[in-house]
Amino acid sequence: MSQTIASDTGHLDSLRVHAADNVRVALKDLPAGTEIDDDGQPFPLAEAIRHKHKFTITALEPGDTVIMYGVTVGRATRPIARGGAITTENTEHSTATTSPQARRGSWQAPAVSRFQGATFDGYHRPDGRVGTANVWLVVPLVFCENRNIEVLRQCIADALGEDPYRDYKRLARELLHGQASEEPVAPPRERLFPHVDGVRFLTHTLGCGGTDADAQALCELLAGYICHPNVAGATVLSLGCQKAQIEMLRSAVAERDPQGLRPVHYLEQQASISEEALIRQALTTIFDGLAEANRVERRPAPLSELVIGVECGGSDGFSGLSANPLVGAVIDRLVALGGSGILSEFPELCGVEHELIARCTDDAVAERFAALMDAYQQHAARVGADFSMNPSPGNIRDGLITDAMKSAGAAKKGGDSPVVDVLDYTEPLMRKGLNLLCTPGNDVESTTALAGSGANLILFTTGLGTPTGNPVTPVLKIASNSELALRMSDVIDFDAGPIIRGEEPIDALADRLLELCIDAASGRYQPRAVGLAQYDFIPWKRGVSL
Structure with a gap:
């Protein structure tokens, strides 16, 4: 468009x-x-x-x-x-459409001469992919292990002296006991693993009690995280009797890592002599994994190794006018440089399907998109739901009256480049260029899926403000308006407001935002969500989640 x-x-x-x-x-x-x-x-x-x-x-x-x-x-x-x-x-809401503005094979790539030959400093993995971060992952196969995951989280934070909530804990002591009782502030410890960005812990509510398809989808998603280029390796905790079995996850991991290049440790509580023994074994695998991960250092990589997932949440009436088209311009630049983008949130593409179909590189890609959209809509209809229910009360208060209105602006995050592939939920990205990914419109379910399909950086636009982040993929937050960027400066990374005020064109801001992406991918800039330890993870239980 x-x-x-x-x-x-x-x-x-x-x-x-x-x-x-x-x-x-x-x-x-x-x-x-x-x-x-x-x-x-x-x-x-x-x-x-x-x-x-x-x-x-x-x-x-x-x-x-x-x-x-x-x-x-x-x-x-x-x-x-x-x-x-x-x-x-x-x-x-109405999805009656005018003729598509897009035409297959007619895309004019933006000028990217200033970025030709540019690189980012990433972590090169044995499978040839490049990460923008280097983390060790701790994963529960079932919700029964969430408590043990939390025990490990607190133990690791204490052992490494990297508690992200240290200041808030001090604040709580001050409020309860007064200034006089404040504990002395210990000097920061030297990082034991300077080339590792930390340990990330996932928790969720799935793994048992659902359908076989639910369990399989969870294992496919977890495999996408374990085999992610930003992940050095993983420790997996299983209870033992749950529906999502270790062998299911092993098989899903093997599909993505057939050579077994990614170290993964599987621990089962029901086979352990005690909880203490399980925690000891888990801690040992984590510390050994950190030592191994620390041997990998950042090295230059071409921008073609960047995979940027795009997402919007807390959208306002300006999101589709400033932040979304700005992000789309960045995706177009990245695609022109040989890199990849992933556009998700199928409910928010309702009403502009004809535009995206017209941009598909061939009939097979177009047919798959149409089939997945139709299946999603039919599933929603069976439970009395419809994509037109997508706009939230906050969206409506800010002028996004219909789903199609929201969708037309939301789709701009994908720019104008050709659609080279369409992925179902949990499928990994295989083709460089712009990919569509079937996810719900829920912010965290969608960002969770973007990382699971291989996005090693995420651009998240917002008009009302949201602190959303991801455990393994850095998330950059782009404000649609300057008032939000100023008011929530602790969660916003980039201000698209000058576009609305007519002070700066999209092209100039897109170059600046791409430069920020390169800095974030290189570890030179820490996104606000990372600094706040905002590590949101919500798998999509493949029902209706609009």
Whole structure:
């Protein structure tokens, strides 16, 4: 989908995104009667419009389509005056579409001469892939082991002197006992494993009590994490009697690592003489693994080894105008340089399927995307759900009235490059270029899946703010507006607000954001989510999760 923001920006009160649109977006609160200049055609607002919300530039009758980004994003359910607000009371979700703007084989790659020959400093794995981080992973096969995982987490943090919550614990003591009782602050210890980014611990609620398919999907996802290029090796804890058996995980790991290059230690509590013996054995494998991982140091790698997953969460009315197209421009640059992107969240692609199908490199890829989308929608329908339920109350308050409206903006995270492959949930990325991945729209379920399919860096756009991170893949947070970037500076890594204000074009900011990606991939920049130890992991129980 083409983006025409640049032709209609500046210090304006409102914005028309695409020349074919019949709505504009308010860039600030606008009172009724405000004079709007739409391409030289002035008209007054029929009512007050809240900032980030949309209003019509022509009168609409019931059944008329609402067009934004040049595609249909809704249908009027009652008359809407010219200059009237688009709301849930007068507009409903509609996937009726205009002709695709994209054409197979017509993509014009962006200029990337400034990045030709650029590298990032990564961890080269024996299988040829390159990681942007170097962690040891501790994994439970079933929720029964979550408590032991937490014991290991606390023991490792204490032993390494790397407790991320040290300051908060000190704060709690101060609040309860007063300043006088504060323990002296110990000087920071020298890092025992300077080339390791830490130990990551997963917990979840699955592994038993579900279907065979649930157990298999969990094992496939865990195998994707264990074999991830950012992971040096893993310690796996099993109870023993659960449905997700060790052999299932071994088989899934072997599919991804047929030569057995990744060290994995499997421990079973029901076969251990005691809990203490299990914890001792687990700690031994972790410390031995850290010593081995520490022998690997960062070395230069081409940008073609970067795999960036893209995600949005806490979206607002500006996300699809600034942060999402900005991230899409970064993905286009990376693809032009031989790298890869992964666009997920199938419910948030509903209404723009025709655009993505038109971008598929061949019929087989297009047919797989259509089949997975159809299967997902049918599954939702069987339990009385629909993709149109996707926008959250927060989305609606910020002007994302229909799912198609949200989807048109969400899809911009994938840029305009050709779709080379479509992956089902837990499938690993195999082809360089832009891939589509079947996931739900839930933020953490989707970022969890992106890492599981091989993303070694994630760009996460937000308009309302979210602290989401991932255990193995660094997550960079991009704010759609500068107010959020300032207010939540402890969780935001990059501000896309200048696009909305007309102060800086997308191309210039995309180059800067790609440079930040290279720094994060090289360990020169620590994403806010990593600094906050925000390591979210939620597997998708393959039901309906919109």
